[in-house]
Amino acid sequence: MAGGGRVCRLRSTTHAARRPLIFVLCEKGGVHGVAAALGFPVQEARHCPRTHIAFFCPSHSVPTPTFASFDRSFSDPPSLPPPQVSRASPVCICTAFSTTLFSLKPTTMEALLNLPQGDSVFAEYVWIDGYGKLRSKGRTLTKSILGKAPSDLPKWNYDGSSTSQAPGSDSEVILRPQAIFKDPFRTGDNILVMCDTYTPAGEPLPTNSRFSCAKVQEAAKDEEPWFGLEQEYFLTNLKTGRPLGFPDEGEPEAQKWYYCGVGAKYIFGRQIVEAHWRACIYAGIQISGVNGEVACGQWEFQVGPVTGVSQGDQMWMARYILERIAETQGVGVDYSAKPVKGDWNGSGCHTNFSTAAMRAPGGYEGAIIPALERLALKHELHIKNYGDNSERLTGKHETASIDKFTWGPADRGASCRVGHDTVNEGCGYLEDRRPSGDVDSYVVTKLLTSTCCDIPLE
Numbered sequence: 001m002a003g004g005g006r007v008c009r010l011r012s013t014t015h016a017a018r019r020p021l022i023f024v025l026c027e028k029g030g031v032h033g034v035a036a037a038l039g040f041p042v043q044e045a046r047h048c049p050r051t052h053i054a055f056f057c058p059s060h061s062v063p064t065p066t067f068a069s070f071d072r073s074f075s076d077p078p079s080l081p082p083p084q085v086s087r088a089s090p091v092c093i094c095t096a097f098s099t100t101l102f103s104l105k106p107t108t109m110e111a112l113l114n115l116p117q118g119d120s121v122f123a124e125y126v127w128i129d130g131y132g133k134l135r136s137k138g139r140t141l142t143k144s145i146l147g148k149a150p151s152d153l154p155k156w157n158y159d160g161s162s163t164s165q166a167p168g169s170d171s172e173v174i175l176r177p178q179a180i181f182k183d184p185f186r187t188g189d190n191i192l193v194m195c196d197t198y199t200p201a202g203e204p205l206p207t208n209s210r211f212s213c214a215k216v217q218e219a220a221k222d223e224e225p226w227f228g229l230e231q232e233y234f235l236t237n238l239k240t241g242r243p244l245g246f247p248d249e250g251e252p253e254a255q256k257w258y259y260c261g262v263g264a265k266y267i268f269g270r271q272i273v274e275a276h277w278r279a280c281i282y283a284g285i286q287i288s289g290v291n292g293e294v295a296c297g298q299w300e301f302q303v304g305p306v307t308g309v310s311q312g313d314q315m316w317m318a319r320y321i322l323e324r325i326a327e328t329q330g331v332g333v334d335y336s337a338k339p340v341k342g343d344w345n346g347s348g349c350h351t352n353f354s355t356a357a358m359r360a361p362g363g364y365e366g367a368i369i370p371a372l373e374r375l376a377l378k379h380e381l382h383i384k385n386y387g388d389n390s391e392r393l394t395g396k397h398e399t400a401s402i403d404k405f406t407w408g409p410a411d412r413g414a415s416c417r418v419g420h421d422t423v424n425e426g427c428g429y430l431e432d433r434r435p436s437g438d439v440d441s442y443v444v445t446k447l448l449t450s451t452c453c454d455i456p457l458e
Contacts, residue, residue, distance in 0.1 A: 228304025
C-alpha cells in the first residue's frame with residue numbers, strides 16, 4: 001500500500017450525517033491508503049506529521065463490514081474478535097483491536113506481481129496435449145541459464161493421464177525444451193519455453209508431431225524451405241459462445257464491412273489483436289502482420305517467413321500468447337474450421353511455401369509447377385492431416401472443394417494459389433489454402449516439405 005500503515009487502535013466517533021470519524025495510527029502519507037484498504041472513499045483526511053495520527057471521514061454511510069474485509073488488509077492479529085457494528089447507528093465500526101502493532105498487507109495484486117525476484121528466472125514450459133490444445137506450467141530457474149541453448153535447460157515432467165497422453169498407472173511424460181522466447185507477461189529475464197513430449201524411456205509420444213517434422217526439415221535443409229502461415233481465428237464471447245459482435249440471438253449485419261474494417265460498428269476485439277502483435281514482437285516471434293477478416297469477430301495474424309521446424313515453434317507460441325492475452329479479457333479464441341454455421345467464412349491457416357529453387361530465377365516453371373503437380377497426387381493425404389474441413393472446404397466462401405485439387409494464379413477459390421507477382425517474375429512461392437484454422441503447424445509444414453521436396457515420410 002502506498003505510504004504503508006500500521007494500526008494500533010482503530011476507533012470511531014460520531015460525525016456529521018452520522019458517518020463515523022475514524023482514527024488510525026499510520027506512517028506519513030498513509031491515510032488515504034488505509035481508507036482504501038477499508039473500502040472507504042475519503043471525503044476528509046487529516047494527518048499529523050509529528051504523531052502520525054490520522055483521521056478521515058468516509059464520504060458515505062458505512063455498510064456493515066465483515067471480518068474478511070479487514071483480513072484482506074491487515075496481518076492476522078491473534079484472537080481478534082469480529083467488528084461490532086450497528087447498521088442503524090454506525091457510531092462504532094470496529095472495537096477490541098489488539099494493541100500489538102501489525103503491518104498492512106499489500107492492497108493490490110499488482111503490488112505482489114511487481115515484487116523483485118532476485119536472481120531467479122521464471123520459465124513457463126509450454127506443450128501440446130493429447131487434444132491438440134496448449135498447456136503450460138512454470139518453474140524457477142537461475143540466471144545461469146540466460147543465453148543458453150534450449151537443450152541446456154532442464155527437462156521436466158507432468159501428469160500425462162490428465163492430458164490424454166498417458167495412462168494413470170504410468171502417467172509421467174517428459175518435457176524437452178526446444179525453443180526459447182522472451183516472456184511478454186512477466187518480462188525481464190523471464191522466458192517462455194516451447195517443448196515437445198516423450199516417454200520416460202525417451203520415445204516421442206504419438207502426439208509429438210514436432211519430432212517427425214524436425215526430421216523432415218533436417219533432411220530438406222539444403223533446399224532451404226521457407227514458410228509463412230496465415231492464422232485465422234474468431235474472438236468469442238464466453239457467455240454466449242458466439243463471436244464478438246454477434247447478438248445473443250440472431251445475426252449481425254452480413255459479411256461486407258468486416259474485412260480490414262474500421263469502426264466500432266464492425267470491429268470487435270482490436271485491443272486484443274494489437275496487444276498480441278506487440279507481445280509476439282517482444283517475444284521474438286516473426287509476426288509479419290495482422291488484419292480483420294471477412295466474418296464478424298474474425299481476425300488473422302501472419303507468422304513468417306520462417307525456416308524449417310522453427311515455423312511450427314513460432315506459430316504454436318504465437319497461439320499460446322494470443323490465448324493468454326484473451327484470457328485476461330475474459331474472451332475466448334476459436335481456431336476451428338467452421339465455428340459459425342451458415343453464410344459466414346470459416347477459418348483457415350493458409351500456408352505459404354517456397355524453396356531456394358522456387359525463389360531463384362525460373363523457379364515458377366522449374367520448381368513451383370512441379371511441386372503443385374506432386375501436391376495434386378497427394379491431395380487425399382494432405383486433406384486427411386489438415387484438420388476437419390468437411391464444413392469449410394465446400395467451394396464457397398473463398399475455398400475449393402474438399403474432394404478435388406485445383407490451383408491457379410490469384411485464385412482464392414483454389415486448393416493452392418500462386419500470386420500474380422510469382423507468375424510475372426517467374427519465381428516466388430505457392431500458397432496452400434487447404435489447412436484449417438486449428439491445423440497443427442508442425443504437421444502442415446512437414447507434409448508440404450515432404451511432398452514438394454520429395455522427401456519420404458517414415
